[in-house]
Amino acid sequence: MYQQAAWVISVVFILFVIFVFLYVVAHSGQRAEYEPIQKKGYRIRNVWFLVVIAAMGLATFYTLRDLPFERPAHAADPTVVQVEARQFGFVLSRNEFRVGEPIAFQVTSVDVNHGVGIYDENMELLAQTQAMPKYTNTMYYTFEKPGTYQVLCLEYCGIGHHVMTATITVVPSQEGEGK
Template identity: 55%
Template sequence: MVQTAAWVTSLVFMSLILIVFAVVAWKSREKSDYEPIKTKWNKARKVYATTLVTILLVACIYTLRELPYDLPIYGESQDPTLVDVEAVQFGWIMSETEFKVGEPIEFDVTSTDVTHGFGIYDEDMTIIAQTQAMPEYTNTVYITFTKPGTYKILCMEYCGLAHHYMVSEITVTE
């Protein structure tokens, strides 16, 4: 019932957008005299736009340098521990849940039913890594825990009525 309502609403909005585009396209066939107004702003627009795009690009690159998960550890003396993670409504099936500080880990995350969000939280409930768990697809998260403790795995994507029960724990020791 909800999906039908969402589908009908989407069709109505898509139809409205299509009508607007059709009207604009039809009106564009009409010829009219147009003479752009020449102002100082027209000349400054290119400089302003270029400066704005450059600033936003630099800010984007600067803020994305350190993603919330480690890069693969391949090539170092210690190969990562491979952990298979399977999301099912409403829980996590993990091949391993106990790790050591400094041990590189590769979580291979998938789902058997619907899309889930695989989020690893520290003891202060700060997210330290995340990815999507999707049916018929495997996402990989690389992490090396730097502190001992109990870390929680929470589902970050609403997956059904018992979504809030989808919690698991990882233990990291010295």
């Protein structure tokens, strides 16, 4: 969802910017007095400033309510899974889960920096955190669909970076049904 939102917002804005720049190019040929243009321009700029500030304020308000490093309310007693990254593989203390089971992935590394990214069967990135030596990052995630998920390394860690994967299996919350 967030990937789609980022894409749509970026494309719409870039098209808007292209339009504005082309408009100015199209109206750059005939010279006019600069002072009236400046006066009008500053008025437009003030409105533009307010629009940008309002958009940023709204985006900040809504997005900061959903911080991925905060434990979600429904995950009061999550299943704790230790994830240890090393050149070039992952060791998970458990890799089979049920749909709807809140999980706290406690991620660390025994050598260099790695990343832990969880991908669904369509290869869409669902969640990630960094795996760091000497530190443990806790990533909360609850699988919503049964299936086979992949864990990919998302921080460059050396020659075997791209072979650093693991598999997670998610089964229905009760045998024979998905959530």
